[in-house]
Amino acid sequence: MENNIMLDQNIELQSEDLEVPFFSLATIVIATNNFSSDNKLGEGGFGLVYKGTLTDGHEIAVKRLSRSSIQGLNEFKNEVILIAKLQHRNLVRLLGYCIEGDETMLIYEYMPNGSLDSFIFDETRAKVLGWSIRFNIICGIARGLLYLHEDSRLRIIHRDLKASNVLLDSKMNPKISDFGMARIFGGDQTEGNTERVVGTYGYMAPEYAIDGLFSVKSDVFSFGILLLEILSGKKNRGFIHPGQSLNLVAHAWNLWKECRPLELLDTCLEDCCIILEFVRCLHISFLCLQQHHEDRPNMSSVVMMLHGESSLPEPKEPASFIGKKLSLSSKKKSASTNEITITLLEAR
Numbered sequence: 001m002e003n004n005i006m007l008d009q010n011i012e013l014q015s016e017d018l019e020v021p022f023f024s025l026a027t028i029v030i031a032t033n034n035f036s037s038d039n040k041l042g043e044g045g046f047g048l049v050y051k052g053t054l055t056d057g058h059e060i061a062v063k064r065l066s067r068s069s070i071q072g073l074n075e076f077k078n079e080v081i082l083i084a085k086l087q088h089r090n091l092v093r094l095l096g097y098c099i100e101g102d103e104t105m106l107i108y109e110y111m112p113n114g115s116l117d118s119f120i121f122d123e124t125r126a127k128v129l130g131w132s133i134r135f136n137i138i139c140g141i142a143r144g145l146l147y148l149h150e151d152s153r154l155r156i157i158h159r160d161l162k163a164s165n166v167l168l169d170s171k172m173n174p175k176i177s178d179f180g181m182a183r184i185f186g187g188d189q190t191e192g193n194t195e196r197v198v199g200t201y202g203y204m205a206p207e208y209a210i211d212g213l214f215s216v217k218s219d220v221f222s223f224g225i226l227l228l229e230i231l232s233g234k235k236n237r238g239f240i241h242p243g244q245s246l247n248l249v250a251h252a253w254n255l256w257k258e259c260r261p262l263e264l265l266d267t268c269l270e271d272c273c274i275i276l277e278f279v280r281c282l283h284i285s286f287l288c289l290q291q292h293h294e295d296r297p298n299m300s301s302v303v304m305m306l307h308g309e310s311s312l313p314e315p316k317e318p319a320s321f322i323g324k325k326l327s328l329s330s331k332k333k334s335a336s337t338n339e340i341t342i343t344l345l346e347a348r
């Protein structure tokens, strides 16, 4: 038992699983100025996130598991084992972990520009992201996801891709974060099923939200939503358009059918956008948002399509139920402490 770290009665980490360095609590306390509120970067489902500076000057981000979070312990374990094996310029690097006394923490490279949602959904900050930066962000997210799905040693389904899980480095390069929900597939496995649907309302593919079926194609669907949000500067969840009751997907599709795609463009991009690239991105988003997962492209096709290296098939009408309430009588819906993450459980 000496080599094992007990997290609670049910969760046990084998120290040989941990390929990342251990940070002592004393190191983190010094780096974060004793978790000072000035160092607070934000808060997610896992708990509070702090900025820290190590004695050698390296900047870090520390995710401190909130004590009440049992779910967080599972996510912690998942993240430590999984992300440590991954290395790609479009994924946030896990630098280490700390388990000491009551404290459970993950230590990441620090992303000075924070998360993508804090730019695209903010009228003033959105102006910082001109077209070429946005297109670079879109391509980087696509490459990061492709690495997870096909290029790493493992096949990984992220399951919670969204704007707040994309962080930006000092040069506005995107890095996918938050692997707490991710699942590894072995060998030829392409699809998984869960009774515990976790993810974020507004980004979930229909087959995942309704039947708990997840695959690389459910991540492709979330990518499609994220793409629409980056192009339009509008949130899919809670989208409001004067005089309409449509969600963002349905609104975008109507504009597309009426040959008015440019009306979707974030107004702050009007002067700098390369129209051909914008229209191509919008076209790709509809392909990613197809109702049936077999009609969606995989991420390697998406990457090729983004670079104009592959022709684009005609999209069918995308799945747009996501703006409506998930009124599933056979399922029990429960909201987690994080207001934008929902959990759906099959009724027993």
Ligand SMILES: Nc1ncnc2c1ncn2[C@@H]1O[C@H](COP(=O)(O)OP(=O)(O)OP(=O)(O)O)[C@@H](O)[C@H]1O
Binding pocket: 041, 042, 043, 044, 045, 046, 047, 049, 061, 063, 092, 108, 109, 110, 111, 112, 114, 115, 164, 165, 167, 177, 178, 338, 341
């Ligand atoms: N490596 C990092 N560098 C800089 N800021 C970070 C880093 N990781 C997280 N943050 C900040 O902390 C906030 C909370 O992050 P966290 O990943 O815990 O939650 P979230 O993604 O917002 O929500 P959820 O837990 O539902 O996925 C982020 O929005 C971001 O601003």
